[in-house]
Amino acid sequence: MENEIMKMKVDLWEKKGFFIFFFSFLAVIILGIGIGFTGPYHYETREIVDYFDNETVNIELEIVGLNRLNQFLYVDIHFTNELDIGIKEDVEIAITLLGNNVADSDLTKWTKIANSTHTRTVECKAQSNCTRHTIIYEPYLNYKNYFAKLQITNMAEKNCFGKSFSNFFFVHKRMTLYELFFRYIFVMLNIIAMFFLVRSVVGIPYRVFTIEQKWISVLIVLLLLWNNPIWPTIILSHSSFVRFLDALFTSSFFVGIWGFWLCTIDGLRYKKEERSFKKFYLPKIIVLSIIYLTFLILYIWVQVHEIDDPEYEVANDIPGFKVTSVFLWIFFVVYLLWIVYASIRAFHDVKNKNTSNAKRFYFFFTITLTVFIFSIIVVGGNFVSKLRNTAGEFLSTFTIFNVYILLLSIAYLPSSSTLDDIKDSSHLKLEEDDEEDDDNDLIGNDDSLEDSEEKDEENSSSNVDQLEMQERSESPSNSGSDKKSD
Structure with a gap:
């Protein structure tokens, strides 16, 4: 095991506990999907169908009664090929896009948001x-009413659509x-x-945390950011910064x-000391x-x-976007190949070495x-998409x-036995430290007693020497006085 003192709840589960956990996991997910598909449809849609009678088609649409809860306005277009060849x-x-907060039939009083011409292949x-193209994407609904006018011209000599x-x-x-x-x-x-x-x-x-516990302690914070408590500000404010934060989270x-x-x-194939930063991380x-x-x-x-x-369209109007997207997907494929290789190696090592990490x-x-x-199936296909199909x-x-x-x-989570072991080990360590401190104090006291005794002996010897010197100095004077008296 990676660390002898750290045991998690999963380490103590038998097969029954694992199956209960796994089927509870599936049941909650299925419940979430079921609740999702009973929810409201994600989008309200207006579709207009026109025929190419000539080489030009004019489309007009007015949308009224929008507010910020509608989040954005998105317009796309596609054609049908009725020929027997590609x-x-x-x-x-x-493209002409107008906006106004008051319903008014006079379009000259409306605010012009966009007015330009684009060529699409x-x-x-x-x-x-045919291929679907983005015509309009308005990320902020500044107006309650919008009027859109499209004039589509087939630039080929022969009308194909x-x-x-x-x-x-x-x-x-x-x-x-x-x-x-x-x-x-x-x-919550x-x-x-x-x-x-x-x-x-x-x-x-x-x-003493295991590698799983270290990662979970980070991921649970990142999960809170992904759930995004400030998400309403994306709708209520027109700040690009909060949208950037949402992408960052x-x-x-x-x-x-x-x-x-x-x-x-x-990492479960290696011991803790074998996972060096330079080679592993x-x-x-x-x-x-x-x-x-x-x-x-x-x-x-x-x-x-x-x-x-x-009126932008990512693939056509942003230079270098396709190249950068391909670059991103190349490294994502590298990641996928790496994780497949690591899984194969991990299964091989766990099976042959009979490691104690096998259950984990x-x-x-x-x-x-x-x-x-x-x-891969759901998120990978819609990660950078503007539209999600359903509430489900x-x-x-998210579920x-x-x-x-x-x-x-x-x-x-650490098991209860792990907590007791850690408390006992820390208690014993504290007791050992206290005993060492007491021993050091005793040794220090013995040394101080010896030093004081040596100092007393030195003081007593110095006092004796001083008395002897005084007697010697007094003895000649006394003898002289005696002689004079005689």
Whole structure:
């Protein structure tokens, strides 16, 4: 075992305890997914379908009665290819976006938010839908009413497209309140778990923590940040700083949990003294730091363009975005290959060496594999997406990671026997220190007695010498006086 004195609750579980824990874990996640899919639909949508009668299509839409609970306005467009061959054509889209807080039929009194023309390359296979393009993304709803006008021109000589589909999205007000409610439920559970974790480890030196306990103590703080207690300020304020904080909290949590998986799977194969910083931690820090910083750069890049130009499209209007995205995915693939390699090596070492960490490894791997598969399927596909499909997807994502971290924080709590052993060892150590201090005091007292005796002897001898000298000095004078008297 990594440390003889530190035992966690999971170390004392038999198979029955493990199965109870695992099925409780699955039951809570399934319950969260079920509650999520009974929630409100995430978005309200307005779809307009137009035919390309000529080479140009004009689309107009007015959306009224919005407020900050609707969060944002998002418009995309796609076309259909009715030909028997594939198409790759340029389409010119003139965009006009107006806003007003008072309903008024006179558009000249509305505030102009955007007015420009963009060229988009549309690709489609034969007899299928074409690629979808972002037309408008307004991250802050400064107005109650919006009017959008699109003029779409097929720039090819021959009209290739049959229909155009324009979709206007904004978040449902009930969904915003739904998300706010569950975020604060998770925040409350997170704070309670932190309280019990801190209370259980008080008095235990940090150096005797296992690698899992050290990581959980960090992840439970990152989880609180990911749940984001300041999330309402994103809706209520128009500050880009709070949006940056949200991206910082989200990326910190996910990079932290990826580091936890890699370090724990790879670390349970080694003893504590074998996990040096240079060979064990430094390569992992380099790879994860590159992923972390690249994601933050991409997010800030997107945020700046969203604020400056609501008509932007990431892939086309931000130079170098695709290259940076490919760079990010390359390092993420490196991480995936690394964790697969570490898992294979860990299974081999645990099986052949019959290490005492086997129970901890199998427990951790079983629970983590469930979360890992879920995160790849659900979170990986929507991590940088503006749109989440349903309330079920939101709640299942938050449920699985909150339940994962909170239940692991319970499983990795020090056992009661560990607390007693640590108290006994610290008590014995204090007694030994007191005995040593008493011995030192006694030795010091003996030395002082010997020194005082030596000083007394020296003083007495000096007094004797002084008396003898006085007698000698007095004896001649006395003899002289006697002679005179005679």
